[in-house]
Amino acid sequence: MKKPLLVLSALALSISSVIAPIPATAALPLSVDHQQLPSLAPMVEQVTPAVVSIAVEGKHVSRQQIPDSFRFFFGPDFPAEQVREQPFRGLGSGVIVDAKKGFIVTNHHVINGADKILVQLYDGRELTAELIGSDKMSDIALLKVETAKNLTEIKLADSDKLRVGDFAVAIGNPFGLGQTVTSGIISALGRSGLNIENFENFIQTDAAINSGNSGGALVNLNGELIGINTAILGPNGGNVGIGFAIPANMVKNLSEQILEFGEVKRGVLGVQGGELTAELAEAFGYETNQGAFINQVMPGSAAEKAGLKAGDIIVSVNGKQIRTFSELRAKIATLGAGKKISLGVIRDGKEKDFTVTLQEATQNKVKADNLHPGLAGAEFANTTSSDSVNGVKVINVDEKSLVARYGLQKDDIIIGLNRKPIKNLGELRKALDKNPNVLALEIKRADNILYLVIR
Structure with missing residues (x-):
């Protein structure tokens, strides 16, 4: 007999899913001996x-x-x-x-x-x-949503204060049934290495979540958002009490960057390393194996400028404990470029504090065909401080593509589209949302300004 295969599944649901009938259950009494029973209902x-x-x-x-x-x-x-x-x-x-x-x-x-x-x-x-x-x-x-009135919002909790064993309630739309509420506890924190996303720092919970719960709320008993439900681990994508949510603090940082820039501007520390083993911890005079071990500091990086060295062990970010290198990587990437952070570091068995200003990731490329089919064959990125103007920089152009035939070249900077100024990828994406048939690109090439019209 074959064992069921455990697979990681995103929770978005195809609309063609089959829904099995749900058996009716008996209602619980509202009180015993005239005393109100505990309830999550309020x-x-x-x-x-x-x-x-x-x-x-x-x-x-x-x-x-x-x-x-x-x-x-x-x-x-x-x-x-x-x-x-x-x-x-x-x-x-x-x-x-x-x-x-x-x-x-x-x-x-x-x-x-x-x-x-x-x-x-x-x-x-x-x-x-x-x-x-x-x-x-x-x-x-x-x-x-533009025209909505009388909406209700949810308050975000400080997800860095969560503890394993805290109660958690998941709310979402599993299998298209409509809004459903389930409860459980926080099973683990800082989960990574699941290969669901590039930056993983998940909350793990045993509150039942299933396909269709993607993007739903994970809340605490105060009704505050502690995470966004994202994935499950289970046979054939079914619930077995192992679900994962993106922490609320991570959601807050990313949402603020999307609002300001139209995209996420990733912070870069400039270190390479790995998980801290018991042997490494002992060799470097550290009593536990929780932390992020640095084996290389990149030249010219934010870490080098702040004084970090190979062999350092990062144990906290802004006063919050770091358990693994993967957790450090996810936190740094989502804090945002230009943010000033405090790092707690173990060096030679002693704890030191460092203040670091994160640099901006330079390899945040976007395939242009994801923005508009007429731009297929090009790769774009936001301009950086080294460029002379704000806009969208052409990182690469396929020589056989349509845009290459129209004259688009590597290192061109798009500063306008159809007479609208463009300062970043977010503005370009928004301008392309209506899928215009003609693209009049205002280009800065070296010291010249020119127009390329793509039909």
Whole structure:
């Protein structure tokens, strides 16, 4: 008999899922001997209006290059690539974090590729949502509903204060059933190495979460958001009491960056290292094996400028304990470029404090075909302080692509689109949301300004 295979699954739900009937259960008495029984109902009633269901529609686009020899046979007018579109629908969850401005947080994988995002509120209202920005590497997306009134938001807790054993309540839209509440505890903190996302610092919980819970809320008994439910570990994607959520502090940092820049501006410390083993800890005069071991400090990095050295053990960030190198990596990447942080470091058996100003990641590339099909073949990134102007820099251009034929070149800086100024990738993405048929790119090339019109 084969054992069931444990797999990690994102929680967004295909709309075609089959739902089994749910057996009825007997109701519990409200009181015993005229005494009120303990209940989560008051907290749940306060929080549930802040959790929404999300339905998306879109098309998965696949592109296949046509060999030059094949095109030669049919003539130069034969298309250079074959494009196929496959419609899809999906379901997920979201959390209202700002009622006045209509901001909703969910997972990137819930809305990825969506052309239409529909939000259903707890009271049954349905609203169309706009994507403000998202980050694939941390699986966070920020939405906005423009016309909504009388929304309820959820307060964010300080997730760094969580402890294993704290009670947790998960709220979301599993299997498209509608809003569902489950409870459990915090099973573990700082989970990483699961290969779900690039930056992992998960809260693990045994509160039952299933497909469709993606982007839903994990709250404490005060009704405060402690995490965004993201993935589960279980046979065939089913719940076995091992679920993972992105911590609220991480969600807050990422959302603020998306609002300010249209994307996540990752912070870089400039160290390489690994997990702290018992042998390493003993060799470097440290009593426990919790911390991040540094085996190399990159020249010119923020870490070198602050005085960090190979052999140091980072044990805290801004006064909060660091358990693993993976946790350090996730925290640094989501704090944001330019942030000034305090690091607690063990050196020669003694603890020292260092103040570090994080640098900006320079390799945050975006494939242009994810922004607009007319830009396929190029890679973009935000300009940095070394560039002479704010805009979107062309990192690479495929010589065989359409944009190359129109004249787009590596190191060009896009400063405008269709007479609208462009200062960063977020503004470019927003300008391309309406999928214009003609792209008039204002380009800065060396000391010259020129226009490229792509049809």
